Amino acid sequence: MSALLSSLEGMAVMYMASEAGSPTAESIRATINQLRSMPMFAGKVDDAEAEKIAKQIEEKYGISMGLGAVVDAEDFRPWLKDARINGHVGDFYWGRYRMLLAKKGLPKSVIDATDEVTDRVLDRLGDPRNMSPWSRRGMVVGHVQSGKTANYTGLICKAADAGYRLIVVIAGIHNNLRNQTQARIDEGFIGRDTGRLAHANKAQRQKIIGVGEFDQREFPVSLTNTLRDFNKATATTNTSQIGQYNVPVVLVIKKNSSTLKNLLEWLREHSVHQGSQMVSQPMLLIDDEADNASINTAYSRDEVTRINGQIRELLSLFHRSCYVGYTATPFANIFIDPDTDDEALKQDLFPRHFIIGLDAPSNYFGAQKVFLDARDTHVRLIDDNEEVLPMRHKIDHPVDVLPESLVRAVRAFIIARAIRNARGQEASHASMLINASRFTDVQGRLRARVGDVVSRIRDAVSVDAAKGKAALRNPEIAALHDVWNAEYAHADGADWATVQGRLYQVLVAVRVVEVNASKRSQALDYDQTGEHGVTVIAVGGFSLSRGLTLDGLTVSYFLRNSMMYDTLMQMGRWFGYRPNYEDLCRIWMPADGVGWYAHIHEAMDDLQSQLKRMELAKATPEQFGLAVRSHPEALIVTARNKMGSGKPLPIKVGLAESLIETTRMVADPLQINRNLTAGEVLLKGLRDGNFNIEPRSRGYLVRRVPVDRIDVFLRDYRADPANPPVDPLTDPHLIRDYIAARADDELSEWDVFVASSTRKEWKPTTLAGLDLVPYERSVDPADYARGVLTISGASRRVGSAEDEMEGLTEEQIASAREAFRLDRPEAKRQSTINPRYYRTVDGRRPLLILRLVRPKISEVEGVVLHGTDVLAWGLSFPSSAVAGGKVEYVVNTVRMREMFGEEEIEQEALGDPE
Template identity: 25%
Template sequence: MFSVRDYSTDGFQLAHEWMLRKLNRGMTWAGLMLCGKTSEDACQDFLDGREEDDDWPRLSVAEWQEFVTYYRQLEEESQSCIIPDNATDCNINDMSAPGLVHSAWQLYKKKLLEEKNFSAASVSQIEKSTLDILNRLNRGESPEDKRHVKGMVVGNVQSGKTANMGALLSMAADYNWNMFIILTGTIENLRLQTQQRFLDDLCSGNVSWQSFEHPGSNNTSSMSVLDLKSGSRMRYLVCCLKNSRRLEALKRWLNSDINRKKQLRILIIDDEADQASINTKDITEDEKTRINEYLTDIVNDSGQGEFGAMNYVGYTATPYGNFLNDASPESLYPRDFISVLEPSDLYFGPQQIFGSSYNEDMNGLPIICPISGEYRRKKDDATNYDLDVLMDICSSDSAATVEPPPSLKNAIAWFCIAVAIRRGRKNKQACTMLVHHSMVTEHHGKIGLSIVNWLKNVSMDDFIVLCKNVYAEETARFNKEVLKSTLPLYGKKSGIDIDRDIEDYPVFDELVRHIKDLKSTIGHIYLHDANELSYHEGIHICIDNCKYEKVVQNKEFDSYVRLMYPGKEQEGVPYAPAFLVIGGNTLSRGLTLEGLVCTYFSRDCSQADSLMQMGRWFGYRRGYELLPRIWMTDGALKKFQFLSDLDHDLRLNLYRYSTQMTPMDCGPCILNTSGVAMLRLTAKNKSQSAIKAEMSFAGARLQTIYFENDVETLRKNLYVADKFIQSLGSPDDDMMKVHPDKLVWTDIPFDNIWEEFLSQSDYRLSQLPDLGVIKQWIDNLSRNTTLDNWSVVLSGKKNPGNQWNGVGKITRTRKISGTLTPDSKSICIGVLSDPSDWAADIPNVDNLKKEYYSSVESKRDAKEADKEDMKAAVRAMAGKGNVPLLVIYCIDKTSGSGKDYKGQEDGKSYRSPLNAVEDIVGIYIRMPGQMINKDYFTYVTIDLGD
């Protein structure tokens, strides 16, 4: 994108709406370049008139054409991944976005832009992905088409899946589906919130919406009252709890009139489809949970007669259970399609926050702060960690007397700072801090007592000093410059410029009066006469769990303890209200925490899908991008870093097969590794059909970029590497003449490498849980074919004064992001291998490269030739086509010394000196062959049967 203007303003939105209307009426993109006129002069006259009469921005013809080009590129880039129904695509419809001004879709689209402040880029993306899903559904137009379509939409946690659902409902309503059933989870309050949200969002224009409450119960209207005739404007909405009694009643209602049933064109949307809908009974014994039984009965049309059309679409951000549970014909397995929703470029998701081993430029944001301690600590460790203090609070009979641990105090201080910044900017939206330590409801109240007692007793002066120290540390660690370096593409497609559109931190003195206001009043939400809620300037302490009383009676007035944000009736609140929320499972699904700026996550969890859903800090933080902070344990951080790769890997897997096969031809493969020993993908009773999938290291490029700054481990690796190199004997003299900074040994058996080097070392290879899986693959491979013996290279640089085993030590510096600080125990160097090392064992590599490129048909082909293809071809020409390569490096522990630790900006990341306790040995492995799979983990997939 080359735009430098902000296209999110009201004037540009008006211009974009005009553009969409013209496109819907048949104008081409070429025609739009001149606003439908025949010359640039006529186009300029038109633009001038729009500025004067319709509040468009002032635009030249060139600026207008840049604007049109911007949205044309968005249209081309905005697409979702669809796994096709079959190779011939015979069941794909050809519906386009409804274009009538009063269509349900156009009215909903207008609401997204004007009322919900979605960017035009986001709405364009929603439209495209929704059309892809819509065109996979069964419309019931052909009597011969009796398919019961079952699909899955994979979104992201807190990424706006509901907006896509609303778009799908609206478009489907325009195309004459008439019965819409939304399955909304297991909590009635959340069902009511979801129902009200859809009733508020769905627009009546050319259609008219009617909602049914608990259909099939005694008080529900009979099926006979429905207007289902052809051409009817009526569209019916049912929000149903995932409850066996509710689903049984719904099934009974839908089957109560055979003639009406034939007219029902049904779309079922299962929100959080991995919750409650999955069968957790023993599928080998043909058992089902009651919820799953009633739901599959409805979807499979088990009653008398047939529905006019039946479509089931599950939505979830964590589909592991859905993909691994059961793929039998009657199950809810997404046999027909899987769609992947891409969030907008304003979304803060797992890769943005925790980094990705797939993308060296995605290192994670430095917004993670440590909580010391671990749940499974050694018995003889007497250190008083943060987690120990929290456990003392939860077990104490007088929790109010136990002060919060230092990390929680720092988190509360940052929360007050963030609220003060929002108030200083005259922002009136709610701000929230989440404390999530335990699922035990009793613990929530005790932690709340500890926090309240400390806040009330710490002196104002001491609290201001704490806030000032936290402010200095956090603003130095993460600021606008760091945001630009770690997320350089943030908001680019949405017209956001980080320098122009993101406010930097104010000076601390400007925040003091707001911080004092916050500390002055510590309590619950006030509840006055007539159950009227009122909010104060201080911190509202909210205890939110399913068992806690909502109202606590006091002498002067009652208090509302559960979380309740100001509604429309409280819109006059003159400041951003602050909510410190302590809770458990009620906060882990289906709830959006408004203005979440601070999260204290000390919860222990060993299940991947549950842990990901607890990440309520994922989402959109437009307007306060610099304020969010997360406190968590090192154990939780490692799990979330793995989850980041798990999430990214699953999406890559779905894209990989997007044009080749159906979910029934090849089940989605889900990464599963021993790297996080205590983390399961999903509950065992949700993954009953999981089987191991094959892995391949053909074409693998593996290197060590992460190291633990532990003197014992680093010294052991140095000792083992030194001993192994000495055992290899004299290096190749001829190769030393070609590469004076490298020592090369050829024809080394892998057994020697494994027994004398790899098995005795501790290395963390990129995208690999442990070295043992390489040996397993090579052993399995040797049953059918064998690799040649290996080449081993000790690679260095020309440095006669600082050598190890005859070559100069190399230098690398630390990457600084997330919890990777200049003095952290974990070191990330980003890249280890040298670009020339792939040919370290080839003496005449330059001549072979020339020979390869001379065989390419044209200069253009030579320029565009894939470098990996060239390397593989050259190695084959040199007789090394089947030779694996192991390269060893010794990194100088003093690398980067003398440089400013905050690092020199390299445009992508910040770096600091290596600051290692010992020299570091790193390795690079290059496997021969075609890269069949670039993700070198063990996978699991679903058993699809015969």
């Protein structure tokens, strides 16, 4: 869309945002036609273009956003409503920001929801007019790249309207994220370009931006700017005390010990009262990416703990202070403390007053869409890297040649950009992400090789692209055509002639940059405005993995090895919003990564749903924190936070509403036979006991099996070697202890589902008289060579979501689906349902799932090597009404490394070596 049409659309959205009620199809078109008569648009917008704008606005107004869940402390007392009625809360800063959101084209429903959610947060902060000492601690849990910065910018505006005089935003641990966050605060709260304000030439200082374009009666003061972090000397030059300002003061600082030290010293020198040694003005502290470096994990470098202590020290300087942590990955947060049940509650940053879950708008491009609903559309597997760029490599690894999959991804990005331009998105930005190494030296070599590829394509296009069909004789253009044919031939506005005609325009603009902590690093500058947006390929590592937004991210190439939930989710820069080009987005990654993202999405979905249930139950943040710390998936987070200790880790786990599977088994022939025997004994006993073995479309179902038969099977089956340590989540002692606590009540009767593959080319194997077709599952060949069978592949699951429907009635299945729709109003009817909903329906019995698995060890030129069939199981646990009931296991560092690999665990806790 041209700049003129974009301007018309923005004005129409702003006009309708000021009107009461939701717009109709008629009112949208009437508004557009009215604006078309203005001099700036008169005669320049035809009927077809006006209709296109109208349809786009209709789509935007169809976007919905839920209000999320709130878990409060018992002593919560609202104050905001009365303060507004009494005229103590203004609307200057929020009013400007609301108009900016409308100008940016956000649907009125989303703006209204943001208004409501930020009111909820503000109401849970301290009343700045209350002069008695107080401190508030809270947390907001959102989704990666879903608009958390926009949310806390709105909160900052409302806090300023309410009377907060000092606002501190602690951004990421890298300069580029701090600078980007400062720019967002400049636009949404300050209204002036702070980089220009810091310019030596006074004539060039003033540049009104963002909210400043709507109202210039007042501007907050910023003691930081887009060029520099907090500096004591600069702050002292501006004023001697916070209290001397009659407007709000804001700082956007890096999460860095030196910066925090400087700020603490400056406040002590200039703003504390001599008597109390405290600051009297109310302070709001926003901790962005609160799970990163803010956690008190005193096990490795002192830096992590020092930051935690400095944040707490900063808060303690104020008589009245609020701490709000924003994160999308709370599994790695202060909720998690495996040492004792109540240790986290003693930490001063624990969100003891409130926890709020943010719902993502319905147009959010998240893990559900990418890895479940439309995996085949968006995901491409990397399987050609090990020879040239192995997953694990050293700092001096050469990059003489690129994996063909990476070259293909670059070509896809060039084509996607050409299609976006054809769709009228020339003025929008377009980015590609390449995250394939944690080493900056390797990233530099990658950038150079990718630059060579782009130059080669550019040269070919400049010479031959104008030759019509004859251009396909050029091998580079022919390769682009092959990628177009495979990826985008059926996309809207993407015929090859159109794409070919726009290739040169794309290649002239594209830049390949390195984004890391090296001297070669270049800024991702998306501030350019004009007829053409930025087209950039960004090569980096950890700097691209937390908080940093890549505008218009269209293609990603992700080759990193991690099983840590927070690290993986934060590396998912491809999540977010992709208006009018979602269909063009592609993500290249290894098959294991796809499975982990799908699995993590389920865990995060569980967390948000649990938050909503706890809101209904009027649970407190402490109770929610304990629930999260007992989540079965806490183990992976524990590895991240505690690996450096080298000490045994006791972890308490609750298994309610969980699925446990044998994704890792010993490959010893003797143990394989013993496990098959354990399955045969169970099934033969059911047959001999006259249990009804009901044939199903995908196997056999036995209902109401007594728990003692299940217990015997779990006692005899071994997933791990005979000698400890064992895999915690398949530890028979852990599971049997949990079951035993409920064996007389809710786990007294089980359903048993024996799954059989529908694969027709394989002959059935008989187990206890039942004909079963094995399931093919990919396994890690390196682990298999060491005698361990580790399920890998695209799903990284032994079974499937359908398994957990077995044993349920049609009414129960319908109830589970309806609960999913209510929790996920943005989900489409065909969305894959999180199987946890099958575990929570009333009357759900626990389910044991058995299946034969045929390990796929390797495939070379169509020839597949399989291992010996093994018996695998899954346990689907329903909700539990039994209080407590958690079980404890202990695992040491050596075993954790065996389970999760020799990854950069300590580096991931602190950041890449950039």
